[in-house]
Amino acid sequence: MKEDKDSKWFDVEFVPKDYIFPKEDQPRNIDSPVCDSIPVIDLSNSKADGHINPVESILTASQEIGFFQVINHGIPETIVNDAMNVLKEFFDMPSKKTHTTGWIYTSSTDYAKDGVHLWRENLKHPCHPIEDCIHLWPENPTRYQEVISAYLVEIQKLSSRILEMISEGLGLQSGYFKGMSEVQLLSSNLYPPCPDPSLTLGILPHQDPSLITLLYQSDSTGLQVMKDGQWVNVGAIPNAFVVNIGNQLEIISNGKLKSIKHRVVNNTHETRISIATFVNPSPDCIIEPAKVLVNELEPSQYTAKQYKEFVQCNKAFGDYTVALQNALKN
Template sequence: MEKLVSNWSNVQSVPENYIFPPETRPGEYLKIPFSHSIPIIDLNEAQNGDRTNTIQKIIKAAQEFGFFQVINHGISLNEMKETMSVFKEVFQMPDEYKQNMHLDDDLKTCKIFTSSLRYETEKVHLWRDSLRHPSHPLEQWQHLWPENPTTYRECVGNFSIKIKDLGSRILDLISEGLGLECEYFDNDLTGSMIISVNHYPPCPTPSLTLGITKHKDPYIITILMQDDVSGLQVFKDGKWISVEPLPHAFVINIGHLLEIISKGKLISAEHRAVTNSSHTRTSAAFFIAPSDDCLIVPAQDISDENDRPILKCFKYKEFLKQFFNKHGDTDMLRKSLEAPKN
C-alpha cells in the first residue's frame, strides 16, 4: 500500500526511480496548446439520416489521427459526472479498504495498483495509481467489483452497459465504412471489456515524469472519459498534440487490433499521459476487446494496396501476452506475428 503514489505524492522533488530518461520525459512538451484540428464527430447526424457523412468523418479521422472525440452519443452529462465521481471516490477510500484490492498477485480480477502491473521489474515507475477490472459480460464480473462506494456496482454497471452499446454503434459505422458486412464486430471480437481508471496526483516536477508512457492500446477500440483536467497527448506527424477534455464528449482511440484487422486502413494512435503540479487528474478508459480464445485475422474483404506482410492467425490471449512481454513495442510485436514467407 505504501507504494501507491497518492499515499506519498506530496513531496518536494520527484524520486529518482520516477524520473524518465531525457528522450522520453515530457520536458518542454509538457504544456502544449490544445489542437483545434482534432476531429469532433456528432453522432446525432447518423441518427438523423446523414449516416454516410458520419461514416466518412469517422473513417477519415481513424486514417489521419487514429482517434477522435464524439458528442451527442446518447449518454447524459449527469451520468458521466456521477460515474466519474464514483471512480474518484474509490481513490479516497481509507487505506485499509484499498489494501484489500491492492495488487499482490496476478490472480485478482479487480485490483488497485501503482504504476503498472510490472512494478517490481520496471526500471522507471509511472506517476499514477490505477483501478482495473473486467466489465463484460456484466453478470460474470459485477459481483467481484468494489463493494464501496456502495453505489459503485450499480452505477458503474449501468454505465458500462451504455458504453458497450456506444462501442457497438461506433464499430458498426466503422465496419460499414471499411466495406465489411453489417455487425462485423458483434461477436467474439468484442467479447470482453475492461475498465481502467487512472488517478494522477499532482507532481512537483511534471516535466521529469509521466503518467503513462507512449503506447498503442492492444484492443479493438478504447472509449475514454476524461475529467476537466488536461493530460492526454497524442503523437501525430512526429510531434505531440494535446487533447482538450470536452465536458460532454468521449475520446475514441483506434486499437492496435483494429489496425491489424483493417490491414492498416485505420491507424492506432500512439498516446501518453502527462501530469501537472497543481491538480489531480482522473480518467476512465473502457477497453473493448476480443474474448481470450478469439482468433484474430485481417479482414479478407479489405484489399491491401500497401502490400503489407501477411499476418498469421493468432488467438487474442496469445497476442496480449506477447504485447506485454514486448513492453508494448507494437513494431516488434507485428514482426513476430508475420507469417513465414514461402
C-alpha cells in the same frame, strides 16, 4: 516512499528519485499546443441535416490520426457523472484494499520500467460478462458496483454503434463486429498534481491492444498523441468521449485504420481522473484482415493469430489477461 497515514504519497515538494524517468523518457513538451486536428464528431448529425455523415468523419479520422472525440453520443450525463464521482470516492479512500489478483495499483506498486514508478494510481478490473466478474470489483464505495454496471451498459451500446459505423465505412457487412467486440476491461486512473511533471509520466507511450478504446476524461487534460513525429495535447471537451483505434482494428482493416502511440503527462496543480474502457475480441477469436479488404493489389499485411496470442506478447497486458482468466475460473 513511505506514506504517512495523514498524508497522501504525492504531497511532496520534490519528485522522489524512484519516480524520475531517464532523460530519454522524460516528456519535453508538456505545454505543447492542443491539437485542433483531432476531430470532434457529432453523432447526432446525418446527411439529412446538411452535415458531413459521421460515418465518413469517423473513417477519415481513423485512417489519418487514429483518434477522434464524439459528442451527442447518447450516454446520459448523469450516468457519466455518477461514474466519475464514485471513482473520486474510491481514490479518496484512505485505505484501498488490494484484491488478491492485484488489480489495484498504488504509487508504490505501479511500475513503468527499470524500477521507476508511474505518477498515478490505477484501478483495473474485468467487465464482461458483468454478472460473472462483478464480484471482483471493489466493494467500497458501497455504490461502486451499481454505478459502474450502469456506466458499462451504456459504453457497450456506444462502442457497438461506433464499430458498426466503422464497419459501414470500411465496406464490411452489417454486424461484422457483433459477437467479437465486448467491453472487457475497465482501467481508471488518478493522476495527482506533481511538483515537476517534466520528470515523470502518468502512462508511458503505448498502443492499445484493443479493437477500440473509449476514454472519458471530463475536463482534465494530459492525454497526448503522437502526430507527425510530435507529441500534441488532446483537448478536453465537456461530456465528450475520446475514441482511439486499437491494434486489432488496424489488423482487421489491413492497415487502413491507424493505431497510434499515446501517453499521459502530469500537471503541477490539477488532478486528472479518467475512465478507459477497452473493447476487445474474445481470447480465442482469430484476428486477421477482413477478407473483403484483401486482394492482389492489397495483399494481407498481417498473419492470422488468436487474440490471446497477441496479448501474451504484450507483457503488461498479457500478465493481466492470464490473471483475469484464472480469476474467472474460480
